[in-house]
Amino acid sequence: MINIKTADELECMRASGRIAATVRDAVAERIVSGVTTLELSEYAGELIKSHDAESAFLGYHGYPGIICSSVNEVVVHGIPNDRLIETGDIVSIDVGVRFNGFIGDTAATVMVGVTDPKVLKLVEVTRSALAKGIAAAVDGAHLSDVSHAIEQEGIKAGFTIVREFVGHGVGREMHEEPQIPNFGPPGKGPILRAGMTMAIEPMINMGKPGVKVLDDEWTVVTRDNKYSAHCEHTIAVTDGAAEILTKV
Ligand code: MF3
Ligand code: CO
Ligand code: CO
Numbered sequence: 001m002i003n004i005k006t007a008d009e010l011e012c013m014r015a016s017g018r019i020a021a022t023v024r025d026a027v028a029e030r031i032v033s034g035v036t037t038l039e040l041s042e043y044a045g046e047l048i049k050s051h052d053a054e055s056a057f058l059g060y061h062g063y064p065g066i067i068c069s070s071v072n073e074v075v076v077h078g079i080p081n082d083r084l085i086e087t088g089d090i091v092s093i094d095v096g097v098r099f100n101g102f103i104g105d106t107a108a109t110v111m112v113g114v115t116d117p118k119v120l121k122l123v124e125v126t127r128s129a130l131a132k133g134i135a136a137a138v139d140g141a142h143l144s145d146v147s148h149a150i151e152q153e154g155i156k157a158g159f160t161i162v163r164e165f166v167g168h169g170v171g172r173e174m175h176e177e178p179q180i181p182n183f184g185p186p187g188k189g190p191i192l193r194a195g196m197t198m199a200i201e202p203m204i205n206m207g208k209p210g211v212k213v214l215d216d217e218w219t220v221v222t223r224d225n226k227y228s229a230h231c232e233h234t235i236a237v238t239d240g241a242a243e244i245l246t247k248v
Contacts, residue, residue, distance in 0.1 A: 001177060002169055002176075002177050002178055002190060002193075002196055003169075003171060003176065003177075003196075004193060004194075004195035004196060005171060005195045005196075005197055005236070006195075009102070009171070010195070010197070010236055012099075012100045012101065012102040013102050013104070013171065013197055013234070013236065013245050014245055015099055015100060015102070016053065016097055016098065016099040016100065016102045016103055016104035016245075017104035017106070017234050017244075017245030017246040017247070018104070018245075018246075018247070018248060019048070019051045019053050019097050019099050019104060020095050020096065020097045020104030020105065020106045020234070020246050021104070021106055021246040021247050021248045022047070022051070022248050023044050023047045023048055023051075023067075023095045023097065024093060024095045024106050024107070024108055024246070025108075025248055026043070026044075026047055027040050027043060027044050027047075027067070027093050027095065028093055028108055028110045030043060031085060031091050031093070031110045031112060032085070032112065033084075033085055033086055033087045033089075033112055033113065034084055034085065035084070035085050036080075036081070036082045036083060036084055036085065037069035037071065037078070037080040037081055037083065037085070037091070038080045038081055038082050040067070040069060040080065040093065041065055041066045041067050041069065041080035042066075044066055044067045044093075044095060045066040048066070048095075048097055051097070051099065052099070053097040053098060053099040054097065054098045054099075055067070055096065055097065055098075056096035056097055056098045056103050056105065056174050057094075057096050057174075060174065063077075063079075063218060064079055064218075065079045065080050066080070067080065067093060067094060067095050067096075068080075068092070068093075068094035068107070069091060069092070069093055069094075070091070070092040070094070070219075070220075070228075070230060071083070071085070071089055071090070071091050071092075072089055072090060072227050072228075073221050073222045073225045073226060073227060073228060074092075074219055074220065074221050074228070075162055075165070075203050075205070075211050075220040075221060075222060075228040075230065076092065076094065076107075076165055076203060076220050076230050077094075077218045077219060077220050078092075078218075078219050078220075079216060079218055079219060085112055086112070087112055087113035088112065088113060088114060088115075088116070088119075089111075089112045089114075090109050090110070090111050090112070090114065090119060090122075090123055090227060090229060091109065091110050091112065092107055092108070092109045092110075092229065092230040092231070093107060093108055093109075093110065094106070094107035094230070094232065095107070096174055101172055102171060102172060103170050103171065103172070103173065103174045103234075104170075104234050104245060104246050105170050105174060105199040105201075105232060105234050105246070106199075106232050106233055106234060106246035107201060107230055107231050107232035108231050108232075109123050109126060109127075109229040109230055109231055111123055118206065119206070119227055121157060122159060122204065122206050122227055122228075122229050123229045125153060125154060125157040125159060125204060125229075126154075126202055126203075126204045126229035126230065126231050127231055128153055129149075129150045129153035129154050129182075129202040129204060130150070130200060130201070130202050130231045130232070130233060132149040132150060132152070132153045133146045133147075133149050133150040133167075133182075133200045133202065134200055134233060134235055134242050134244065135149065135241070135242075136148075136149040137192060137198065137200065137235060137237055137242040138192065138237065138240075138241070138242065139192060139193055139194045139237055139238065139239055140191060140192065140193075141191070141192045142186065142187050142188055142189050142190070142191060142192070143178055143180065143188070143189035143190050143191075143192060144181075144184045144185060144186055144187065144188035144189045145186045145187065146167075146180060146192075146198075146200060147180060147181045147182060147183055147184040147189075148183075148184055148185060148186040149186075150182045150183070150200075150202045151182060151183040151184065153202075154182075154202065154204045159204045159205060159206060160204070160205045160207070160208060160209035161182050161183045161202070161203070161204060161205070161209060162182065162203035162204070162205060162209060162211055162228065163181070163182075163183060163209060164211055164220075165203055165211075165220065166179045166180055166181045166182065166201075167179070167180030167181075167182065167198060167199050167200045167201045167202075167232070168180060168198065168199050169196065169197065169198050169199075170197055170198060170199045170234050171197050178190060178198075180198060180199075180200060180201075182201075182202045182203060182204075192237045193237060194236075194237050194238050194239050195236070195237065196236070196237045197234060197235065197236045197237075197245065198234070198235055198237070199232055199233070199234050199235075200232065200233060200235060201230060201231065201232035201233075202230070202231065203228060203229075203230045204228065204229055204230075205222050205226060205227075205228045206226040206227045206228070207222060207224040207226030207227075208222070208223065208224045208226075210222065210223035210224070211223060211228075232246075233245070233246045233247075234246045
């Protein structure tokens with residue numbers, strides 16, 4: 001069952017979304033050559049606390065980090081560590097917070113002095129794929145219209161779509177129904193209705209679509225070690241255009 005949020009619940013989702021977005025953007029600004037993802041994570045932890053919120057990730061199914069930080073060939077769920085960020089890297093920062101019982105989940109991929117045009121394109125296309133997915137999330141659409149819009153944006157640029165990890169409903173729980181694949185034919189699945197809240201999160205690869213999970217049981221990497229980009233917003237379906245909840 002896909003639950004429909006009440007007006008009061010949507011107000012709570014706006015508050016948690018705004019905090020998640022504020023933390024995402026503040027952390028993103030600190031991503032420079034020479035910083036470590038562990039330092040970024042500690043900073044995120046302080047900010048989350050300063051908003052009287054909690055990390056929705058820490059301890060989730062045993063996840064050991066406050067945020068996820070996924071560098072280059074890491075697709076998602078990278079655990080912050082002490083490796084130095086370097087020029088040419090791309091870093092996805094995924095922030096999930098719980099505030100007043102509701103979750104905001106958002107991610108951005110930041111480029112660190114990237115000059116390779118194909119890498120620039122990968123990150124731009126991942127952002128525009130998210131925008132297309134959000135644009136397709138209107139009352140009365142089918143769920144897979146969102147999936148299809150994302151996939152088309154990725155493949156028309158010559159990239160590939162990660163299939164093993166998907167977007168999701170979000171609310172009191174981080175992962176609620178439905179799952180939202182980033183690929184598939186349009187016109188399938190449940191009908192979207194105003195009041196549904198969802199995390200839409202394309203994961204797009206420069207090379208082949210295959211991914212694997214490392215021995216730490218979290219870090220998802222591309223099998224061919226080529227770059228992957230990820231971005232995510234929590235949105236609410238409305239009677240008009242979807243409302244982005246993870247905005248500042
Ligand atoms: N934020 C991720 C998502 O977008 C999930 C992180 S799982 C965790 O769905 F364990 F790392 F928290
Ligand atoms: Co996320
Ligand atoms: Co998510």
